[in-house]
Amino acid sequence: MKRSININALTRPIIQTMQAYRSARLEFVESDREMILLDANENPFDTGLNRYPDPMQTKLKERLGIVKQVDPSNIFLGNGSDELISLMMVAFCEPKEEEVLLVPPTFGMYQVSANLNGVDTIEVPLIANFQLNVPEILAQATNRTKLIFIPTPNNPTGNRFPTKDLKAIVEGFPGLVVIDEAYAEFSPGETAIDWLEDYHNVVVLQTFSKAQGLAGARVGMAFAHQNIIGVLNKIKAPYNLNVLSQQAVFDRLDDADAVANEVQLMLKEKEVLIFEMQQLSFVEKIFPSDANFILIRVDDSQFRYKQLIDKGIVVRNPSNQYACKNTLRISIGTATQNETLIAAFKTMDQ
Structure with missing residues (x-):
């Protein structure tokens, strides 16, 4: 039509x-x-x-x-x-x-x-x-x-x-x-x-x-x-x-080849992050993502957000948006940045 x-x-x-x-x-x-x-x-x-x-x-x-x-x-x-x-x-x-x-x-x-x-x-x-x-x-x-x-x-x-x-x-x-x-x-x-x-x-x-x-x-x-x-x-x-x-x-x-390579690296890192976050007791849900970020639902988004800030990591807290209560939006970083994030998450889960 x-x-x-x-x-x-x-x-x-x-x-x-x-x-x-x-x-x-x-x-x-x-x-x-x-x-x-x-x-x-x-x-x-x-x-x-x-x-x-x-x-x-x-x-x-x-x-x-x-x-x-x-x-x-x-x-x-x-x-x-x-x-x-x-x-x-x-x-x-x-x-x-x-x-x-x-x-x-x-x-x-x-x-x-x-x-x-x-x-x-x-x-x-x-x-x-x-x-x-x-x-x-x-x-x-x-x-x-x-x-x-x-x-x-x-x-x-x-x-x-x-x-x-x-x-x-x-x-x-x-x-x-x-x-x-x-x-x-x-x-x-x-x-x-x-x-x-x-x-x-x-x-x-x-x-x-x-x-x-x-x-x-x-x-x-x-x-x-x-x-x-x-x-x-x-x-x-x-x-x-x-x-x-x-x-x-x-x-x-x-430099289109470099862009394509960076995209593939971010997508690969996204899968690593998803796997690691599935192991965390305070992560209640990981929403499907077709982008370079992941939306997760946690037990207390403001508390977890503040914990990350104290560790020098900035994520987004969209919990005031419709149907997004207790969520955090996390961009995919470099492998080193993601490793630091995962390590921080694990200390928060103790």
Whole structure:
């Protein structure tokens, strides 16, 4: 089933009519002609960083298009996925009038971004085994609901949602479905990027902050129908991705074998951690994980969290989230870091 959608009708009226900022440089970024640049009041002396970056990240998008097997016109790049999440709300949600739908427990920045942008939220909690409640999601969505945010693998639970459930939501919802694949490299298989030709209401988020090892560079990617990308380009800051971050991505793409090796090492270490935690009396449950972290239920999460802090180890305590009482979320570290964690756990179990 193919799904077309009128993007203009979903876009906020003020965004439809606004004039985007356009730098003079934008007219020449696709030209190989050598130009004397006197348009942007920059320091003319070469420091390697004295010029503004290409506002449309043209060359990087071309490279990513090859890697992801998607046309560059279907790619938007931002200052981490946080910027992408916020821009989606700015573009498509009228403050105090329209809403987004969330599926708790879920990534906290969706709610933070909604709060900052004055956008209401409705929640349809996950059901048994942290699965999507597809009928209830479609039932709760109204004509005020513009976006649904679904991370898969999910954060903080770690599980990947079935493709059939995601497609049922995409096919049944008249707005945009944002599928956040931040941990995609740890869960190989079908990506929703492959759906873009058939489902024009899908926006896929991926990041260089997790498996790619560039959290400090802050580079997020959105893949969507070119009309959605056009709206995001219209409202983004002119130079939202700096030269250093763009170069870091090029360098990492050149080292794809190292990334793949690191992913395999983390997955192997995850299995070691799971085995060791199964031996601990205070660990009551280890939830299935398709990501580079593990969610566990313990006897007293705050007590165990404080014990780890005292031993110099920081984990996440998501116990205030829906259905996450007495849980800890543990990222997979290096073999040495994991050995230290296991040793700490064993002393806590005495």
